[in-house]
Amino acid sequence: MNDESDTTDSPKLPSTKRSVPIALIRAREKVMGPIREMLSDSGITEQQWRTLRVLDEFGAQDASTLADRACLLLPSQTRIVQTLLEKGLVSRQPDAKDRRKQTVAITPAGRDIIHERLDEAEAIASRIEEVIGKKKLNQLLDILEDFQKL
Numbered sequence: 001m002n003d004e005s006d007t008t009d010s011p012k013l014p015s016t017k018r019s020v021p022i023a024l025i026r027a028r029e030k031v032m033g034p035i036r037e038m039l040s041d042s043g044i045t046e047q048q049w050r051t052l053r054v055l056d057e058f059g060a061q062d063a064s065t066l067a068d069r070a071c072l073l074l075p076s077q078t079r080i081v082q083t084l085l086e087k088g089l090v091s092r093q094p095d096a097k098d099r100r101k102q103t104v105a106i107t108p109a110g111r112d113i114i115h116e117r118l119d120e121a122e123a124i125a126s127r128i129e130e131v132i133g134k135k136k137l138n139q140l141l142d143i144l145e146d147f148q149k150l
Contacts, residue, residue: 034124060105
């Protein structure tokens with residue numbers, strides 16, 4: 001019996017074991033598990049954590065820059081900042097140069113959240129480096145940076 005739906009001549013997708021999108025999702029879940037556990041009793045989400053980390057690292061910034069650096073869509077970032085404002089972890093002021101823009105900054109209470117978890121966050125980062133190896137981890141980070149060009 002001849003199966004006319006045979007597609008042996010058509011291009012094949014890579015196996016799900018070797019699919020870049022699926023591999024990235026698997027890796028993300030492995031990396032985020034310990035971070036979620038670290039944050040479980042903090043009252044903040046991983047998105048809020050990223051927002052606080054970016055503000056701590058780069059200082060006060062406008063909403064668009066913050067969303068980009070924290071890998072968030074602007075509408076999501078707006079809700080996250082509002083929640084962090086209500087918790088007293090960030091402040092928001094009109095931009096000095098453009099009153100239509102808002103500048104978001106981390107508060108001392110927001111810094112406390114990061115500093116209270118600093119040892120655990122460093123241990124998570126060290127574990128990743130230990131498993132992957134410093135050289136391969138740096139190569140991975142370079143490759144992932146290349147993905148930004150897609």
